[in-house]
Amino acid sequence: LFSVVNVLGVRWLAESNRWITAWKIAIPVLTVIVFLVVFHHFDNLSSHGFAPNGVAPIFTALSTGVVFAYLGFEQAVEFGAESANPRRNIPLAVIGSVVLGVVVYLGLAIAFATSFEPSALAKGWSNLSFPGSFGPYAAIASAAGLGWLAFLLYVDAVVSPGGTGLLYVGSTARMSFGMARMRTVPDVFASLNERRVPVVSIVVAMVLGFAFLFPLPSWQTIIGIVTGATVLAYGMQPLTLGALRRQAPERDRPFRLQLGEIISPVAFVIANLIIYWSTWTVVWKLMLAVLVGYLILAIGSLVRPQATRPQLDWRAGYWLLPYLGGLTLVSYVGAQDFGGRGLFPFGWDALVVAVFSVAIYVLAIRLRLPDATAEKYMTELSAEAESEEEELGELGVVTA
Incomplete structure (x- = not known):
C-alpha cells in the first residue's frame, strides 16, 4: 500500500x-x-x-x-x-x-x-x-x-x-x-x-x-537497528559541517548554524553514545549491515565501465576504518548494562566513547577533501540538484 x-x-x-x-x-x-x-x-x-x-x-x-x-x-x-x-x-x-x-x-x-x-x-x-x-x-x-x-x-x-x-x-x-x-x-x-x-x-x-x-525477532530489535542506523547516518552530518566550515567558509548558505564549531563535535559524541547505548546485540547487526553496504558499493563501482565509475576518494574516508571498528570494539568490551563484556564499568564507558569520538572527529577533519575538490563537488551537486528537481517535477513540502 x-x-x-x-x-x-x-x-x-x-x-x-x-x-x-x-x-x-x-x-x-x-x-x-x-x-x-x-x-x-x-x-x-x-x-x-x-x-x-x-x-x-x-x-x-x-x-x-x-x-x-x-x-x-x-x-x-x-x-x-x-x-x-x-x-x-x-x-x-x-x-x-x-x-x-x-x-x-x-x-x-x-x-x-x-x-x-x-x-x-x-x-x-x-x-x-x-x-x-x-x-x-x-x-x-x-x-x-x-x-x-x-x-x-x-x-x-x-x-x-x-x-x-x-x-x-x-x-x-x-x-x-x-x-x-x-x-x-x-x-x-x-x-x-x-x-x-x-x-x-x-x-x-x-x-x-x-x-x-x-x-529480526522482535519490534524492539527492529527499532534498535533502525535508530542505530539513522543515528549513524546523522553522525556524519557534524563531520560534514565541520569540514565544510573549513573548506568553504565564505560560501553562501541559506541556513547557517550558529556555534557550529562547538555543536559539531558535541553532536558527534552524542550520536556515538546513542549507538553504544543501543546494546551490543544491536551494534553488531548494525555494523554487519554497514559492511554489506560497503561491499555493494565497491562491487557496484567495479562492475561499471571505467568512464562511469564514481570518484569515491577513499583516502578522505580512511578514518571510517578506525571509527566503525573502534565503535564496534568499545560496544563489545563495554559495560554489561549494554550487553558488553564489562571491561569498562557503567559511567566510565561513556567517557571512553566520548574521548574516542573526539579523536575520530579530529582525524576525520584532518583527512577531509582538499578545498578545491570540495568546491568542485559542491558545484556539481548544486547543478545535479537543480536537474533532479526538474526531472522529479514540482514537489510540495511533506510534513513528517
Whole structure:
C-alpha cells in the first residue's frame, strides 16, 4: 500500500500524509485528555522513587525507542531545499516538531503513570502486567470500560506506524534516485515513469523492507537497528559541517548554524553514545549491515565501465576504518548494562566513547577533501540538484 501511494505521485503522498499526521496528533492528545479526566492517581508519579532499577535502562530506552519517536524532524531537513524561506522554516520545523513531540509524549507518560490503582504498583513498575498483548493503553481503556477509546487505539496502532512507513518509502526512494544520479548504485534506480516517479527505487525499497523485517525477532530489535542506523547516518552530518566550515567558509548558505564549531563535535559524541547505548546485540547487526553496504558499493563501482565509475576518494574516508571498528570494539568490551563484556564499568564507558569520538572527529577533519575538490563537488551537486528537481517535477513540502 505504501509503495502504491508513492507510485501514484507526490500529490497523493502529501495528501495522505496530511490526514495521517492529523490523526497521529489527535489520538494521543485525546488519550491524554481522557486518561487525565478518568484517572487521578497522581501519587503514582513518585511511587518507588526515581529509577529504582538504576539509570542504565534509561539510556537503553533512549536508543531503542525514544530517539525513534522523535525522528520526524528529519524530513524537515530533507525537504528544506524546497522551502520558500529555509533560513526561517528549517529551524521552526525542526524545533517545532521536537517540542510538539515532547509535549505529547510527556502527556502520554503522565497519563499512563497516573492510570493505575496504587495497589497495582505494590511489586514495582517492572512487574506491571496487562490482559492480552495488544498494548497497555488499550488494555487500560478496556478495563475502565472505555471500549470506544480502546478501539481507536487499536486503529491508531496501524495508522500511526503506517504514516511513518508511507513517508519513509518515499524518502528512501528519493535517496536511491539521488545515489543513482551520483553513480553509486545502478542507473536503473534513476528511471522515472510517466508520473515522474522513481518506480524502481520504490519497488526496491519495498523489497528491502520485507527482507529487513522477516529475520529480526522482535519490534524492539527492529527499532534498535533502525535508530542505530539513522543515528549513524546523522553522525556524519557534524563531520560534514565541520569540514565544510573549513573548506568553504565564505560560501553562501541559506541556513547557517550558529556555534557550529562547538555543536559539531558535541553532536558527534552524542550520536556515538546513542549507538553504544543501543546494546551490543544491536551494534553488531548494525555494523554487519554497514559492511554489506560497503561491499555493494565497491562491487557496484567495479562492475561499471571505467568512464562511469564514481570518484569515491577513499583516502578522505580512511578514518571510517578506525571509527566503525573502534565503535564496534568499545560496544563489545563495554559495560554489561549494554550487553558488553564489562571491561569498562557503567559511567566510565561513556567517557571512553566520548574521548574516542573526539579523536575520530579530529582525524576525520584532518583527512577531509582538499578545498578545491570540495568546491568542485559542491558545484556539481548544486547543478545535479537543480536537474533532479526538474526531472522529479514540482514537489510540495511533506510534513513528517
